[in-house]
Amino acid sequence: MEQKLVPYYRIVEKRQRTLRGIMVVFFIVVQIVWIGLPMLMAVFWSLVNPDHPWSYPQVFPSHLSLAQWDYVFKFTNIIRALGTSYSIAPLATIFTFLLALPTAYVLGRRRFQGREAIKILILLPIIMPGMVTALFLSRVFSFIGLDQNFFGLVLAHSLMGMPYMLRILTTSFEAIPQDIIDAAENLGATSFVKFKEIFIPMVLPGLFAGTIFTFITSLEEFSLTFVIGTPTFETIPTILFSFLGYHFIRTNAAVVSLILMIPNIAMLFVAERFLKTEYLAAAFGKM
Amino acid sequence: MKKCLMIGLILLFAGGLLFAGGKQEKEELDYSSMSWDEIVSAAKEEGEVTFYSWWGEEWWKTAMTDFSKKYGIKGKVIMAEGTATMNKILAEKDKAVGTIDAVLIGGNRVKTGIDAGIFYGPIINMIPHGDKLDPKLATLQEGVRTGGYLVPIYRNQTGLLYDPQRVSNPPHTWNELVAWIKANPKQFAYCNPDKGGSGQAFVQTVIGYLTGGLDKYAGDTELDPAKVANWNLAWDWLNEVEEDTVITASNNESIDRLNQGEVSLIVAWDDDVLVNLKKGTLFKRAKLYIPNMGFPGGGDTAGVLKNAPHKAASLLFIAYLTEADNQIRMNETIGSYLARTDIKGKQALLPESERQKNGVIWIPAPYKAHFKAEFVKNVMMK
Structure with a gap:
């Protein structure tokens, strides 16, 4: 059976595609960690319900409210x-x-x-x-x-x-x-x-x-x-x-x-x- | 075109000078020789007042709104970071008329303000309830002699704050604290004394216990080098336990680390704890106490600036803040303890008896400034 050789440029193209894919994933992860997470934390902290503190060991606040927003608009x-x-x-x-x-x-x-x-x-x-x-x-x-x-x-x-x-x-x-x-x-x-x-x-x-x-x-x-x-x-x-x-x-x-x-x-x-x-x-x- | 530009610039410059000169022409009234009623009339005539504070907006805004309703004086409260406010005051110090009337002064900025001579006064005897305010705070604020230029507004106290789920038997004596820190590595936090009063409270306690007590510093207005010669004992101990402790960058960072479960015992201010409890940034089970070994307490004051455009209105607003009803309302709103000693507030994490029994005064200002600098040199940089 005749073995079909893959042209070298195809191998290079494939490698480039893989590298591009890795770089895109890396970029998305970096963006999420660098920008997305702090933003998300800011959003959560701004929604903390004063009656239900966001404390260890909770990963996310147990109750959300707009009380902190209300406070800022009311007193500043x-x-x-x-x-x-x-x-x-x-x-x-x-x-x-x-x-x-x-x-x-x-x-x-x-x-x-x-x-x-x-x-x-x-x-x-x-x-x-x-x-x-x-x-x-x-x-x-x-x-x-x-x-x-x-x-x-x-x-x-x-x-x-x-x-x-x-x-x-x-x-x-x-x-x-x-x-x-x-x-x-x-x-x-x-x-x-x-x-x-x-x-x-x-x-x-x-x-x-x-x-x-x-x-x-x-x-x-x-x-x-x-x-x-x-x-x-x-x-x-x-x-x-x-x-x-x-x-x-x-x-x-x-x-x-x-x-x-x-x-x-x-x-x-x-x-x-x-x-x-x-x-x-x-x-x-x-x- | 060039001529027009030159004329424009000259006019602008002359206008500026005229504007500045116009303000200088206003004659200064001597409020110290006036009766309180005369000061109230003068305040109404001034018609406005601007007050700067760095925290507790909920109370200052409410108080100012009510003050304006009562006296018909337009009031403005500016919430601003304290160091920035002090920088602004110092920048305007040489102006005949500044832009700030009255300001809330915290312990870490009082020395700068008093040394720079920015306050008008003495004013404490001008206001009606001056004699009912805490005499200790009316004389000394965090070790700085205020000479009646600053009026106590509220008291606060440092203590140990802990998570009762993780600390069953909190330390009360020096030996217990040392043993607790060693038995619970990285569970005790205090802030860099250069960044917050709670850290200063801890370092002062360390100095007191390891270098022969704090009594020898009482009344000193200048630093006596002989009295600080053995402070190396304090630095050695702090270095020795550095591996077992956590040094934070601010009073609130210590509270934050406790809330996040990173540490379980910290040094904190009582009013900071109350604010964090109210904001939902500290678990409700947190407990605060003043250990039997004693922790320093004090409070914050308000002053009228020497170049305030509305001095009478400022005096009236400060007096309003020290009225019995308003002291109680302040205590209920932001939790800070009353500066008045003839009345009691309901909101307090620490009972008055505990404050009286275990609260100690601050070391004089020159020593405090010295240990703040020495801590950075001998502990932070080692």
């Missing part, structure tokens, strides 16, 4: 904080974009002395501890009358989001191939046309990533908001930190964390989908 200013957080974040993101775009263009497309030093200096607000930055900046904000002020908070959040937006946009501008710009110029494109047809579509993925980072940084910013904003303004993190500090209360902290987390996760999923389809295609389709 969470509704007002939600309104403030979600008003500041989009405005801060737009403001950051407007300030970062021209700076990123210059840093990404022009060569001048001290350019690398500036790029490092931009990262200072995220290198320094948040409270240290907040304490120094609060003096400046207070001096110019921008503490306890909504615009002051938008500006403060923009400053904290600026390193992300600026670094990502700078890298995006740097990555644009000079050939495309030269070709456009040869075909008579004006500065406006170049900007509209080349720069903007090609930095869009970076812009989108920067927007997400800036938006989330704003939503999670605590130190500066606390020092220059409270007592006039409270945001979600200022309430969350009261449950996380010295007097850590797991159940209430779980509720506020979920309030902060759920809209962000939803937004990330939407953004991820949008980013993959529209902008990457728009940007790299021209290369």
Whole structure:
């Protein structure tokens, strides 16, 4: 009987498929352990019934209730904080974009002395501890009358989001191939046309990533908001930190964390989908 | 365009200065020379008050709502992590008018506040029930002399908390505790004293028992190096039992580990235990007691800031918190024990007789600061 030989490429394909399968399973397990389990624990802790504590040896809470959620909504200013957080974040993101775009263009497309030093200096607000930055900046904000002020908070959040937006946009501008710009110029494109047809579509993925980072940084910013904003303004993190500090209360902290987390996760999923389809295609389709 | 931008910036800058200057012009009233009725009138005229606290929102919000109804003064309670609040206060310290009126002060931040001179006062004699508040806490808060600048709001006490299903005969004396720890490895937990008062209570007890008692430190305002020369005995013992004990990162982490069955005996604050029982994060069977060897207790206070925009209203709110009815309501709501000694509350894990018999005072602040630092150096880093 003639033995049929399996071609080598088939063996390689099979091995690759198996490896891919293992990697997918590994990735799913890691995601469940890394993200799913903490989320699930937060959900359970937020639903603990105060009359039936969740204690050893119970694996899951024996009774669930919405008492912890009710408590947070009743005894904290969470509704007002939600309104403030979600008003500041989009405005801060737009403001950051407007300030970062021209700076990123210059840093990404022009060569001048001290350019690398500036790029490092931009990262200072995220290198320094948040409270240290907040304490120094609060003096400046207070001096110019921008503490306890909504615009002051938008500006403060923009400053904290600026390193992300600026670094990502700078890298995006740097990555644009000079050939495309030269070709456009040869075909008579004006500065406006170049900007509209080349720069903007090609930095869009970076812009989108920067927007997400800036938006989330704003939503999670605590130190500066606390020092220059409270007592006039409270945001979600200022309430969350009261449950996380010295007097850590797991159940209430779980509720506020979920309030902060759920809209962000939803937004990330939407953004991820949008980013993959529209902008990457728009940007790299021209290369 | 450039000109417009420059003019805009100058106007903004000038506006800021004008705004800051305007606040400074307000004349400061001397409340210490006023009668209480005059202070109440001044408070109503101020019309608002902002109070910062780091826990117990259920009580402060209820109290503030009722206070506002009673006096027609708009009140705001901000719940914020205590260290962040202290940082904010220190950041605003040099401003003529700050943004915070009154603040609840915990033992671990009182030294920072008193040393920085952030409080207005002395105020304890200005409020109507000042003389009925616990005299020990009105004088010393966790070893720091408060000089009447801080008003006791509630008392609390450290003790040993255990799971009665796993500990049938909890230790009461020093020798019993040592024997219990050795017989039950990894079943006793206390928190890093740098991170919580319950850990400080345990380390103070260790120092007291191994280095010749705590009486010799009484009344000291400065650290006497000769008196701490033999503290190495305490560090040696803590290192010796490190394998048999669990050091946690906060007061509540100790309670959490007990709740999860990891340990069965811990050092805890009575009000922390009550909060955890109410929240469903600690099993109802948990028992708290002050061992006969003695564990320190104290309480928390409230103060008015030197640059508070509404000092009279702050004094009135603090006085409101110390009224008999409100002290009892506070005790029923958050479980903290009354600062008033002339009345009794119903909610208490520890009976008053046990507090009086086994509760001891804190070691003076310089020694406490020293042992917190030395513990990190000699135990945590070894």
